[in-house]
Amino acid sequence: MILVKDLHKYFGKLEVLKGINCHIKEKEVVVVIGPSGSGKSTFLRCLNKLEEPTRGEITVDGIPLNSDVNVNAIRREVGMVFQRFNLFPHMTALENIILAPEVVRKTNKAEARKNGMELLAKVGLYDKADEYPDRLSGGQQQRVAIARALAMKPKIMLFDEATSALDPEMVGEVLSVMKDLAREGMTMVVVTHEMGFAREVGDRVIFMDEGIIMEEGKPNEVFENPKNPRTQAFLSKIL
Amino acid sequence: MGMNWHVVVDNMPILAKGALLTLELTAGAVAIGVIIGLFMALARLSKRKVVRAGAIAYIDFFRGTPLLVQIFLVYFGIPMLLKWQTMPDNYQYTAGILAMGLNSGAYIAEIFRAGIQSIDRGQTEAARSLGMTQAQALRYVILPQAFKRTIPPLGNEFIALLKDSSLLSIIAIQELFYTGKIIVGRTYQPLPMYLAVALYYLVMTQLIAQWVAYMERRLGKNDLG
Numbered sequence A: 001m002i003l004v005k006d007l008h009k010y011f012g013k014l015e016v017l018k019g020i021n022c023h024i025k026e027k028e029v030v031v032v033i034g035p036s037g038s039g040k041s042t043f044l045r046c047l048n049k050l051e052e053p054t055r056g057e058i059t060v061d062g063i064p065l066n067s068d069v070n071v072n073a074i075r076r077e078v079g080m081v082f083q084r085f086n087l088f089p090h091m092t093a094l095e096n097i098i099l100a101p102e103v104v105r106k107t108n109k110a111e112a113r114k115n116g117m118e119l120l121a122k123v124g125l126y127d128k129a130d131e132y133p134d135r136l137s138g139g140q141q142q143r144v145a146i147a148r149a150l151a152m153k154p155k156i157m158l159f160d161e162a163t164s165a166l167d168p169e170m171v172g173e174v175l176s177v178m179k180d181l182a183r184e185g186m187t188m189v190v191v192t193h194e195m196g197f198a199r200e201v202g203d204r205v206i207f208m209d210e211g212i213i214m215e216e217g218k219p220n221e222v223f224e225n226p227k228n229p230r231t232q233a234f235l236s237k238i239l
Numbered sequence B: 001m002g003m004n005w006h007v008v009v010d011n012m013p014i015l016a017k018g019a020l021l022t023l024e025l026t027a028g029a030v031a032i033g034v035i036i037g038l039f040m041a042l043a044r045l046s047k048r049k050v051v052r053a054g055a056i057a058y059i060d061f062f063r064g065t066p067l068l069v070q071i072f073l074v075y076f077g078i079p080m081l082l083k084w085q086t087m088p089d090n091y092q093y094t095a096g097i098l099a100m101g102l103n104s105g106a107y108i109a110e111i112f113r114a115g116i117q118s119i120d121r122g123q124t125e126a127a128r129s130l131g132m133t134q135a136q137a138l139r140y141v142i143l144p145q146a147f148k149r150t151i152p153p154l155g156n157e158f159i160a161l162l163k164d165s166s167l168l169s170i171i172a173i174q175e176l177f178y179t180g181k182i183i184v185g186r187t188y189q190p191l192p193m194y195l196a197v198a199l200y201y202l203v204m205t206q207l208i209a210q211w212v213a214y215m216e217r218r219l220g221k222n223d224l225g
Ligand SMILES: Nc1ncnc2c1ncn2[C@@H]1O[C@H](COP(=O)(O)OP(=O)(O)OP(=O)(O)O)[C@@H](O)[C@H]1O
Pocket: A011, A014, A016, A034, A035, A036, A037, A038, A039, A040, A041, A042, A043
């Protein structure tokens, strides 16, 4: 589903990604962990071309990301959820969700609204359709943001620390939506510090440090028996 | 020379006519300025260097030279460029609005640019990650939010331009200041007349300020985003 070969990314002279190789299969849930500044977000953002890779190859759903032509086509297939929600504040929850289907997929309004309401129901916010984001809690906003990404019917979902900006009591409601998605077979790449989530639904854990993949494996293997000393050091700090 | 306040009362209606023209000229110029300003702001933020340089040159020129000079450049420039033998009737109004519109376009471009840049990068990224093109992201996500934030500075620009429109008297446009000047020439009562003129300007600028504050309250209701 996603194939990454020797991915390098520089910001000016700073090399943030130093040769990433990985293959993410269909329906796989890959959890990316690693210390701050290790390049997790940058890696994720390369997968939908929010960042332009400096070198290397990325293929998403059979489409090589190198050609500029189909950037928007790729982005339609790859949903992204951000740490700070990034809902559109001038639109209601439902309007947030139906905007892209309408203007990008040219779905007619009635159908977009119907799908939008179904998605709101799915994330438990059916009755919040007409609320503006500033009237919603962080957890509710993030669930709307997930529904918004899902409205484009993506084949892959990217989550960049989707629960990090939330008050502790709201983390659970967002994680449970993400777990549902994983169970339904969505291909997911999830950057998170939630190790419980990683264990429960992760098929694979990738530990990144200093722009490379230091270690990867099944969640239990990585968490119980980390081989790389850096992984050990990182895990001992957060577990 | 005694002060004759009757002159003011007698000439109220004529001054009002001048004030109305002042308002119309300014509104026309701001309308042109908003359109030019939008394009120039987008050009100014363009990734293409040539486009950006063009916008910068435009903005710098109109902000860095006196409006009075610009009015003359337009007023005398157009007939020369178009090789007119005589100026059409009422040509000065067209030239005046155009000159002020070109000028305010430069200021409004900077207002819009600041507005666009004040919107969190995450908004564009969210829109782009949903597959929207840059243009769609601008149209549906960035500009509606940016416009809201530009209302107060746009109001200030409207007020500044309304005051500057007195410069149009130089090309014999009978706006408020010109009207006052003519009456003074007739009545020899400069102090009462110019005070009355000033009062008219003050009332107009106050009304605009109130209206802008009202718009801001109304549009800012749903979000402060
Ligand atoms: N647009 C940018 N311009 C310059 N440097 C950047 C940019 N984005 C990220 N960086 C740098 O790249 C490095 C990796 O950043 P990145 O956000 O990918 O890390 P991260 O693993 O997601 O960290 P965190 O856990 O804090 O989110 C950091 O040193 C960061 O300062």
